[in-house]
Amino acid sequence: MSQYQRLFLVAGPSMRHTPALERAVAIAQATRAALHITVFIEDSHLLGLKSAGARFREACQQENEQWLEDEADLIRERGIKVSTEVLVTRTALQEILLHVAEMQADLLIKDVQHESALKRVFITPLDWHLLRECPVPVHLVSEVRCPLPRVVVAAVDPSHPETQITGINDSIIQAANGLAMQCSAELHLLHAYDPSRTHMSDAGAGAVTMPGFSSDVRKSLQKTFIALADHYGVPGERQHFVEASPGKALADFAAHHRADVIVMGNAHHKGLGKWVGSTTEHVLYQVPCNIFAVTGAADQ
Structure with a gap:
């Protein structure tokens, strides 16, 4: 039985065939899951034409409904059960989360909404909100080379197990393995x-470390990493222990191995961490592939 029974595609009012739509349809067909598509039209998109009033809003909604129903008819021809909806709202995030809960979605799929660095300083992107608050895995799609992924990467962190989200590495690998199996x-x-980062966290600011400290830490982490990979039956040629910052390592790996999806854990941060954003959030704008975020929780 497939791990996906109900897929939820969040679409915008662009009325075009997007990478997320292509990916959602492919996964639905491969897993025999039902697909629900909602086009969210935010009021802010209509402010410039506010003088048009209710008549314009209605026309905009009807145009999207017709386009979406035409797309749904094409999808149904592939044997996929699909339902559609167009919603004009001022609270897209709250509506999306409500839909996830009401339909008991197994996976939320959405196109990446690219925002400038300057805008992200003042406004938290919707994608970041979804990564932080959505209770189910979120698949954010930026491009699709093949309808179904061919290379799925589980990005894990075996360091500092006492401060890690309980079981997050297991959740990441299980989600990645499930997706890989469903998509061959x-x-x-x-x-x-x-x-x-390891040096600073282990030694403490201003501390003097013994010669070979970094090498010993690296060997210990690599040993833990290999044990984790072996536990899940990942062959040696598909185990990658890379020395680099997370963003650079993931970007380089995705480019060199033509990775389609990187599965990562996403923590719910408080305080300064919530403002800065997690590694997963920033990787959205650095890595040339798609992100699949498994939700976790953190206290920092």
């Missing part, structure tokens, strides 16, 4: 070892 894709396991 290769599963790879990757850890980005950042010596500077």
